[in-house]
Amino acid sequence: MSVDSSHELPEGQVMKLVSQYRNRRTHARSLRALYARAHAVSSPSMRDELLVIAQRSDFAR
Numbered sequence: 001m002s003v004d005s006s007h008e009l010p011e012g013q014v015m016k017l018v019s020q021y022r023n024r025r026t027h028a029r030s031l032r033a034l035y036a037r038a039h040a041v042s043s044p045s046m047r048d049e050l051l052v053i054a055q056r057s058d059f060a061r
Contacts, residue, residue, distance in 0.1 A: 031057060 038050035
């Protein structure tokens with residue numbers, strides 16, 4: 001099995017793709033944590049506020 005070098009990406013582009021992937025993964029983890037925290041608080045107003053923040057953050061991406 002031979003490796004086709006025509007499909008290789010420049011190193012800078014590879015680093016950019018890796019960085020984008022890591023940022024998206026971190027963002028998704030943060031959102032999951034924020035939603036979990038919102039559903040765990042006892043104050044309805046605080047829960048609503050956290051959910052609004054999470055939704056704004058979710059749509060920003």
